Amino acid sequence: MHDYFNTKGKELTYTERQLIERWHNKEKLSNRQIAQRLNKAPQTIHHELKRGQVQLKTKTKYSATHAQEYHSANKSHCGRHSKLTPNLNETISAGVRDKKSLEVILQELTGVCLRTLYHWVDKGWLDVKYHHLLYPHYKKAKKLRKIQPKRPYGLSIDQRPEExxxxxxxxxxxxxxxLLTKEKNDCLLTLTERQTRFEIIRLIPDKTSASVNRALLTLQEEVQFKSLTSDNGREFARLHEVVPCPxxxxxxxxxxxxxxxENHNRMIRRFLPKGTxxxxVQAVAKIETWMNHYPRKMFKYQTPFQMYRGG
Known part of the structure; x- marks a missing residue:
C-alpha cells in the first residue's frame, strides 16, 4: 500500500514548489524520493516538473516561480463565469436608484435569481452598494404585550370583525x-385600503383633529369608508364626528x-425623509401615484391600482 495521499483540493503550495526546485535541480533527487518527502504521488511530481520547466541557454530546469505563475493562471479560469454584464449592472443600479426593491427589479430580468442579485451587491460588483438598498438593516421585532390606551376614543381593535x-x-x-419635521409644520395624512393596499396621501397644515377631519370630509365625496383603523393619537380622537362608519x-x-x-409610511420616507x-401638493400626489403603481409580490406583481380598480 502506498504511504502517500493526495486529497482533492490539496494542490502544491509555492513553498513545496521551492523545495521541489532545490531537491530536483541541486540535490538531484528522483521523482519518487521527492514524492516521499512531500507525501505526494510520484506522478504528481512528474507532472509538476513537466509544467514548471524553463528553457535556459544549454539546458532546461524546473522553476518554482514559473510553475506557480502557471498554476495561478490556470486557477483564474476555473469556476462559472459571472452573468453580470455592463447592461445588467446599469438596469439593476437604475432600479435601485428609482427606489425599487430587488424583488421588483428581478421581474424585469431573466436568467438570474434574487440571491444572485444580493450576492452581487454584497461583493460590490454593482454601481450601487448595500446601503443604497431599501431598509438594509433589519432588527428582530420585540414581542410587545398589548396595553390598553389610557383614554379610549372608541371601539377597540379587539372588537373588529374577522371579515x-x-x-x-x-x-x-x-x-x-x-410628520416631516419636529417643528410645527405641514404633515401628511395617509390612508391605506387593507385589501388592495391602495394608498391615499393628503398634505394637511398641522397634526390636529380639525385638520384631519377636514381632509376626511373632502375625501368622503370620492372614497367609500366602511371602517377606519387608527392609533391613539389625539388627532384621531374625533373621527366619529365626520365618518359614518366604525x-x-x-x-x-x-x-x-x-x-x-406603517409599511407604506416607510415607502413615503424614501422620498420625504425625516427632517424634510x-x-x-404636487410632490405628494406624485409619490401617491408612484406607490399605487408599484408592483407587489403579494399580488403576483400586480399593482395596488390594478387591485383597487378590480375592487
Whole structure:
C-alpha cells in the first residue's frame, strides 16, 4: 500500500514548489524520493516538473516561480463565469436608484435569481452598494404585550370583525399621520385600503383633529369608508364626528396592528425623509401615484391600482 495521499483540493503550495526546485535541480533527487518527502504521488511530481520547466541557454530546469505563475493562471479560469454584464449592472443600479426593491427589479430580468442579485451587491460588483438598498438593516421585532390606551376614543381593535381582520372585504382603511419635521409644520395624512393596499396621501397644515377631519370630509365625496383603523393619537380622537362608519383603535405601542399603513409610511420616507422642511401638493400626489403603481409580490406583481380598480 502506498504511504502517500493526495486529497482533492490539496494542490502544491509555492513553498513545496521551492523545495521541489532545490531537491530536483541541486540535490538531484528522483521523482519518487521527492514524492516521499512531500507525501505526494510520484506522478504528481512528474507532472509538476513537466509544467514548471524553463528553457535556459544549454539546458532546461524546473522553476518554482514559473510553475506557480502557471498554476495561478490556470486557477483564474476555473469556476462559472459571472452573468453580470455592463447592461445588467446599469438596469439593476437604475432600479435601485428609482427606489425599487430587488424583488421588483428581478421581474424585469431573466436568467438570474434574487440571491444572485444580493450576492452581487454584497461583493460590490454593482454601481450601487448595500446601503443604497431599501431598509438594509433589519432588527428582530420585540414581542410587545398589548396595553390598553389610557383614554379610549372608541371601539377597540379587539372588537373588529374577522371579515376585516382577514381582508375579505373592500373599503376598510388604516389611517395615520406622518410628520416631516419636529417643528410645527405641514404633515401628511395617509390612508391605506387593507385589501388592495391602495394608498391615499393628503398634505394637511398641522397634526390636529380639525385638520384631519377636514381632509376626511373632502375625501368622503370620492372614497367609500366602511371602517377606519387608527392609533391613539389625539388627532384621531374625533373621527366619529365626520365618518359614518366604525372606527377601531389599536392597542398602545402596537403599530404592527396597522402594519400595511406603517409599511407604506416607510415607502413615503424614501422620498420625504425625516427632517424634510418643505413639500408641495404636487410632490405628494406624485409619490401617491408612484406607490399605487408599484408592483407587489403579494399580488403576483400586480399593482395596488390594478387591485383597487378590480375592487
Amino acid at each position: 376585516i381582520n382577514q381582508r375579505e372585504a373592500f373599503g376598510h382603511w388604516e389611517i395615520d399621520t406622518v 372606527v377601531y383603535y389599536c392597542h398602545a405601542y402596537a403599530s404592527f396592528e396597522r402594519g400595511s399603513n 422642511k418643505q413639500t408641495t
